[in-house]
Amino acid sequence: MTRKAAFITGGASGMGLAVAEALSARDEWDLHIVDLNASAGLKAVSTLKNAHFHQTDVTSYESLTAAFEAAFKASGRLDFVYANAGIVERDNFYEKHDLSKPPPEPNQLSVDINYKSVVNTTWLALHYFRKSEKTDYKPLLIMTASCGGLYPSEFCPMYSGSKAAVIHFNRAISFAFRQEGIRTYATAPGTIRTNLMNSDEWKSFPEQFFTPMKTLVRGVLLLVDGGDLEDSNGRKVAEEDAYGLTVEVNGDNIYFRDQAAFSDKNMEDMMKFTSMKNQLARIEKTKSEQNEVNGA
Numbered sequence: 001m002t003r004k005a006a007f008i009t010g011g012a013s014g015m016g017l018a019v020a021e022a023l024s025a026r027d028e029w030d031l032h033i034v035d036l037n038a039s040a041g042l043k044a045v046s047t048l049k050n051a052h053f054h055q056t057d058v059t060s061y062e063s064l065t066a067a068f069e070a071a072f073k074a075s076g077r078l079d080f081v082y083a084n085a086g087i088v089e090r091d092n093f094y095e096k097h098d099l100s101k102p103p104p105e106p107n108q109l110s111v112d113i114n115y116k117s118v119v120n121t122t123w124l125a126l127h128y129f130r131k132s133e134k135t136d137y138k139p140l141l142i143m144t145a146s147c148g149g150l151y152p153s154e155f156c157p158m159y160s161g162s163k164a165a166v167i168h169f170n171r172a173i174s175f176a177f178r179q180e181g182i183r184t185y186a187t188a189p190g191t192i193r194t195n196l197m198n199s200d201e202w203k204s205f206p207e208q209f210f211t212p213m214k215t216l217v218r219g220v221l222l223l224v225d226g227g228d229l230e231d232s233n234g235r236k237v238a239e240e241d242a243y244g245l246t247v248e249v250n251g252d253n254i255y256f257r258d259q260a261a262f263s264d265k266n267m268e269d270m271m272k273f274t275s276m277k278n279q280l281a282r283i284e285k286t287k288s289e290q291n292e293v294n295g296a
Helices: 014-026 038-046 061-075 109-131 157-179 199-203 213-225 265-273 276-295
Strands: 004-009 029-035 051-055 080-083 140-144 183-189 245-250 253-257
Touching: 004 014, 004 061, 004 109, 014 029, 014 213, 029 038, 029 061, 038 051, 051 061, 061 109, 080 109, 109 140, 109 157, 140 157, 140 213, 157 183, 157 245, 157 276, 183 213, 213 245, 213 253
Parallel strands: 004 029, 004 080, 029 051, 080 140, 140 183, 183 245
Antiparallel strands: 245 253
């Protein structure tokens, strides 16, 4: 049996490493750990089965492309891309500056890593999914968003905005990817104790608000395994309807989240009219009508 291959950005620690460890335990995956931290990456692959490390700056398209190329060359395919790398902003967005001159440019590294690198990872994932020989396993793309992408987080507005962008981006691409048999999801974890902050910073956070890492891993593996899905509220989603799904992970629970409701019927009709699904339907209808005319 051909081994499946997973490409995990931010895979040397935190959620990426936890998911890699869960896949490694199954012994049916080649694992490609993608991270900027070489010492952490090499340490991670030393404990994982069938693992490769690719030191990568996900904010560099050239560096990210090189990692995809190396992973594909090593495994001959890609089946699961986990666009997981992320950071929280460290600067005070509300800091006051000398009013006699313009302020300095804000540090938008969190936007570059949390959103722009996800766009590039998705772009490259589509290419390498297309290059991979088709099997019964449907290619899978999971993007890491955040509870801060669902609910505004005032102390880190750029982080919060970038994670909201990931959720919307995932929903926007889902139909086109589905046409090629590629499953796409965004996870929106609650607060998980990772290296986003140091131990002293985490000490100020009440214990009851943490989400266990095992819940996140359970949610990701639910998507990895595919098929019909069910959340902690008993809501069931058929596999064919799950493309583009946002999966919130909070405490011990997993929830499926819908997009914002339409403001009115006119907006709903307009958005449906401009959707790729209806555009394709109109093209097919025009072709059919033209064929009927030519046939007549």
